[in-house]
Amino acid sequence: QQPVQSPQAVILREGEDAVINCSSSKALYSVHWYRQKHGEAPVFLMILLKGGEQKGHEKISASFNEKKQQSSLYLTASQLSYSGTYFCGTEGQGAQKLVFGQGTRLTINP
Amino acid sequence: NAGVTQTPKFRVLKTGQSMTLLCAQDMNHEYMYWYRQDPGMGLRLIHYSVGEGTTAKGEVPDGYNVSRLKKQNFLLGLESAAPSQTSVYFCASNTLRGVRDIQYFGAGTRLSVL
Numbered sequence: 402q403q404p405v406q407s408p409q410a411v412i413l414r415e416g417e418d419a420v421i422n423c424s425s426s427k428a429l430y431s432v433h434w435y436r437q438k439h440g441e442a443p444v445f446l447m448i449l450l451k452g453g454e455q456k457g458h459e460k461i462s463a464s465f466n467e468k469k470q471q472s473s474l475y476l477t478a479s480q481l482s483y484s485g486t487y488f489c490g491t492e493g494q495g496a497q498k499l500v501f502g503q504g505t506r507l508t509i510n511p
Numbered sequence: 512n513a514g515v516t517q518t519p520k521f522r523v524l525k526t527g528q529s530m531t532l533l534c535a536q537d538m539n540h541e542y543m544y545w546y547r548q549d550p551g552m553g554l555r556l557i558h559y560s561v562g563e564g565t566t567a568k569g570e571v572p573d574g575y576n577v578s579r580l581k582k583q584n585f586l587l588g589l590e591s592a593a594p595s596q597t598s599v600y601f602c603a604s605n606t607l608r609g610v611r612d613i614q615y616f617g618a619g620t621r622l623s624v625l
Contacts, residue, residue, distance in 0.1 A: 433614070442619055443616050445613045445614065448613070488554060490554075492611065497610055498559050498569060500556070501555070503551060503553040504553050
């Protein structure tokens with residue numbers, strides 16, 4: 402089942418902060434975050450594993466609440482280059498694949 | 512190092528025609544995936560493979576077939592294209608750690624079915 406992302410879209414001024422949420426109705430073993438710019442392929446940002454292990458981008462942080470089956474991506478002091486659509490991908494029990502959310506479009510204005 | 516390469520980049524088909532999309536990776540990855548992306552729908556998994564000679568169905572497999580005869584290649588076939596298959600198709604791969612590792616995406620194939 403597809404995870405739900407919120408908000409669907411957000412517009413910020415450069416330097417402002419943003420939080421993107423990803424919520425699932427099923428138990429999660431890992432959550433992945435990707436960013437996609439218009440006309441390009443998705444690019445890896447972060448993996449959060451059950452138990453606390455993380456792998457990812459230096460300037461972007463994220464949290465994973467296993468009990469609530471939720472993850473949040475935190476973008477602080479946003480830069481113009483952060484613009485794009487952000488996707489979370491979730492791994493369920495026994496899965497060998499990810500299920501992606503519908504995406505959150507982030508627009509950063511000067 | 513090319514990473515994940517998809518061919519072709521663009522294609523226009525007529526309803527009922529067939530075609531094969533090729534995904535090639537040079538990273539010795541075990542896992543490979545085919546996704547389709549439609550506006551507002553995110554990435555939906557069509558089929559995937561956890562190793563040479565293996566394939567499995569994803570969320571939206573109907574109308575597609577796949578083959579993984581060589582470890583580095585993952586082919587996606589449309590036997591009889593339909594307008595509903597107009598989409599952007601992405602291939603991805605990752606390591607033996609599988610789903611708990613980074614997925615590397617190809618540049619995509621933009622397919623229009625008229």
